[in-house]
Amino acid sequence: MANGQDSGPPGTELDMPALNANKKGFLKNERDNALLSAIEESRRRTFLLAEEYHRESMLVQWEQVKQRVLHTLLGAGEDALDFSQDVEPSFVSEVTAPGRSALDSVEVAYGRQIYIFNEKIVNGHIQPNLGDLCASVAESLDDKNVSDLWLMVKQMTDVLLVPAKDTLKSRTSIEMQMEFVRQALGFLENSYKNYTMVTVFGNLHQAHLGGVPGTYQLVRSFLNIKLPGPLPGMQDGEIEGHPLWAVIYYCLRCGDLNAAMHVINRVQHQLGDFKTWFQEYANSPDRRLSPTSENKLRLHYRRVLRNSADPYKRAVYCLIGKCDVSDNHGEVADKTEDYLWLKLNQVCFDDDGSSSPQDRLTLPQLQKQLLEDYGESHFSASQQPFLYFQVLFLTAQFEAAVAFLFRVERLRSHAVHVALVLYELRLLLKSSGQSAQLLSQEPGDPPTVRRLNFIRLLMLYTRKFESTDPREALQYFYFLRNEKDSQGENMFMRCVSELVIESREFDMLLGRLEKDGSRRLGVIDKFAGDTRAIISKVALEAENKGLFEEAVKLYELAKNPDKVLELMNRLLSPVIAQVSAPQSNKERLKNTAVAIAERYRSQGIAGDKFVDSTFYLLLDLMTFFDEYHAGHVDRAYNVMERLKLLPLSQDSVEERVAAFRNFSDEVRHNLSEVLLASMNILFTQYKRLKGAPAGTQGRAQRTLDDRDTQLRGQARALITFAGMIPYNMAGDTNARLVQMELLMN
Structure with missing residues (x-):
């Protein structure tokens, strides 16, 4: 029994070592499992982090692509998405053969003038007139519409002696608007006088031109063609067999007040008070009667002439008295130019309180009427783009005119260069944000004011040829040297960096490094004093896009050895253990690295100590592996021993x-x-x-x-x-x- 009390369960003493061994194995297994779990968790987190970085990178790239697509679509305006409207044919093929210029002959001609303009500026010469340079292109095109366009631009922009500091304030001032109207009337009157001369000299037999040369004789001859013989409803006075009021109207339409006065003096006994009113109108610097005279004329018109059968008489009275502004006088002003001329004559700038709202037409009202109330469809803009451009431009809606013409692809180059002329004269109202549509309104501006996204306009224009003609694109980007984007970045530098990356013309645009370390100048040196800043910007852009080899060259040009060596280290690291082969990636990088090392050592250039030592160590390791792969084990051993x-x-x-x-x-x-x-x-x-x-x-x-x-x-x-x-x-x-x-x- 004693032995039974002392003894435990069978085999207890014999199994203790086995239990200890099992315990140790269990703990080791638990430890291994914990390590494996930690490793697996670390791996999972690493992959998740990598996926997150990749997703963010793809989102950024997609956002950039999306912006480009939206810019292109919005650049054509909202109507560009309406596929039902008529589309202007393009004179330029959508597909450009590789190695060929993407510029057509008109764009090349304009580009040559832009080059001349910029050359004068960068060389410190007197700034030439860009409008005259661009107008010279029209002369070579033998296109009357384009010639008239540049005559109109020159006329409408000839309003300032000193460029305005505040374009919006200047453009909306009464004085400036009055000047715009005067210039527009002058253009329409000169154009019509030329038209009458062409008509008369083209029909000399019917015109019976004779007498003393002048506007009066020209109008008489013109009426022989336009109004042959007496017409019903136009018998309210005659002069030499022609309707009196028609002669007065066409003298005014040709812009010759003296000729109209000559007619009035000859038949003054038929006109009553009209001669007095007309004399006052003709002698007024702003073509406006005094409030007293204007009220008398308007009263006479309402009582006696409103229902007159003579449309020319009604039109003349409405011109002189600026009355009945709702009447379009379709019998007389049967063409858009005539309608525009008549309405511009009726525009008022002062509000003396004597005119009722229906008898008063302001320039903003006329602008709204033409752009919004009538719009493109009324003027058949898709069939007659030059006409609608004229309507907008002559009513001082420059931005809307340019944006419209830019949407017509075959006329896009004309629109861009009109915008450049306005920009240089500081007459262009620009959008404050680069993300705005091509034509937009901004809070705080008057209701009829539109702004043009000038930066987007140029970028959309140059996108067509920047990859094939980077020199020409650079000329246009130079106009953006004083513009900044929403982040405050200089747009010239930004566009140049994108241009270089897109075209890959690094050497031509930015220059290149010679073997002796000197820099051969590039095209950019002509436009920028601090080329290092631009080159650094392009280098950073190349680095961000993963173009490390290009970035290395650019950082060398920018004299930034730290970045050169840093990127070279990044490039060398994956290839140093590879077997060298002719034309291989490793061989190319090795030659680049050796050239940099030799150049830096000969010129005493050194980067950051840590980066510098890493670079030379990687070069030595490359030598080690070259010897190793070549089977020179003793040489390789000696290299490793020295390292x-x-x-x-x-x-x-x-x-x-x-x-x-x-x-x-x-x-x-x-x-x-x-x-x-x-x-x-x-x-x-x-x-x-x-x-x-x-x-x-x-x-x-x-x-x-x-x-x-x-x-x-x-x-x-x-x-x-x-x-x-x-x-x-x-x-x-x-x-x-x-x-x-x-x-x-």
């Missing part, structure tokens, strides 16, 4: 581990390959040692034994080093190192 990167004795392991902490990621990335190559070199030397002839004795044998011991010691040092460094190498690196080390024992 002191790896421990070649047990005593130097801790020192090398400590030094390893200071190496960059570009060096660490190659650690696995460096260790494997070094171990392979030791193993090769070991096999060669073992293959020495048998029977060696004495000192020679001791030397071989010492070398054998040294090689095995070096292999163990590499194994120890690989296990101590705080860096995760490729999964099978340690196994392969251990395998080769075991083969040496």
Whole structure:
């Protein structure tokens, strides 16, 4: 019983070691599972982070592409999305042959004038008249519509002696608007006088031109063609067989008040008070009767003439008295130019309170009527784009006129250069934000004011040819040198950087580095004093787009050795362990790196100490691998020995581990390959040692034994080093190192 009390369960003492072993195995298993779980969690987080970065990068790129697409669509205006409207044919093929210019003959002609203009500016000469330069293009085109367009632009912009500091304030001032109306009337009157002359001299037999040369005789001859013989309803006075009021009207239509006065003086007995009113009108600097006279004329018109059968008489009274502004006088003003001339004559600028709203027409009212109430469909703008452009431009709606003409592809170049002329004269109202539509309204502006997105206009225009004709695109971007985007970035620099990246014409545009380190000038040097800032901007853009080799060249041009070496380190790191082959990626990068190293050493250029040392270490490692792959194991061993990167004795392991902490990621990335190559070199030397002839004795044998011991010691040092460094190498690196080390024992 005593023995029974002392004894426990059967086999307890015998199983204790097994329990301890099981416990140790369980703990080891738990520890391994914890490590594996931590590794798996780290891997999962790394992949999630990489996916997130990739997604954000793709979103940024898509946003940029989306902006380009939207800019193109919005650049054509909202109507561009209406596929039902008539589309103007394009004179330029949508597909340009590779290596050929994307510019058509008209665009080339304009581009030549822009080059001349910019040359004068950058060389410090007196700034030429851009309008005259562009108008000279029209002369070579033999297109009357284009010639008239530039005559109109020249006439309407000839209003300022000094460029306005505040364009909006200047454009909306009464004085400026009055001047615009005077210039528009002058253009319409000169055009009509030329038209009458062409008509008369083209029909001399019917015109019966004779008498003293002048507007009166010209009008008489013109009426012989236009109104042959007496017409019903026009018998309210005659002069030499022609309707009196028709003669007065056409003298006014040709802009000759003296000729009209000549007619009035000859028949003054038929006109009553009209002669007095007309004399006052003709002598007024702004073509306006006094309030008293105007009220008398309007009263006479309402009582006596409103229902007159003579449309010319009604039209003349409405011109002189600026009355009955709702009457379009369709019998007389049967063409758009005539209607426009009549309405501009009726525009009032002062509000004396004596006129009722229905008898008063302001310029903003006329602008709204033409742009919004009537619009493009009323004027058949798609069939007659020049006419609608004229309607808008002559009513000082420059931005709307340019935006409309820009949408007609075959006329786009004309629109852009009209905008450039307005911009240089500081007459163009620009959008405050680059993201705005091509034509937009902004809060705080008068209701009829529109603004043009000038930056987008130029960028849309140059997009067609910037990849094939970067020099010409650069000329246009120079106009943006004083413009900034919403982030405050200079638009000239931004456009130049995008142009260089798009066209890849780095050497031509930005210059290039010669072998001696000097810089050959590029096209950009003519336009910018501080070319280094622009080159740095382009280099950064290239770097952000992953064009590292191009960025290296650009940073060299910008004299930024830190970035040059930093990017070269990034480029060299993935290829240094590869086998060199002619025309390979490694060979190209190696030649670039060696050229940089030689140039920097000869010129005493050095970057940041850490980046600099990494660069030269990577070059040395490249030499190491070249020797290794060529089978020159002893040379490779000597290179590695000089680099002191790896421990070649047990005593130097801790020192090398400590030094390893200071190496960059570009060096660490190659650690696995460096260790494997070094171990392979030791193993090769070991096999060669073992293959020495048998029977060696004495000192020679001791030397071989010492070398054998040294090689095995070096292999163990590499194994120890690989296990101590705080860096995760490729999964099978340690196994392969251990395998080769075991083969040496």
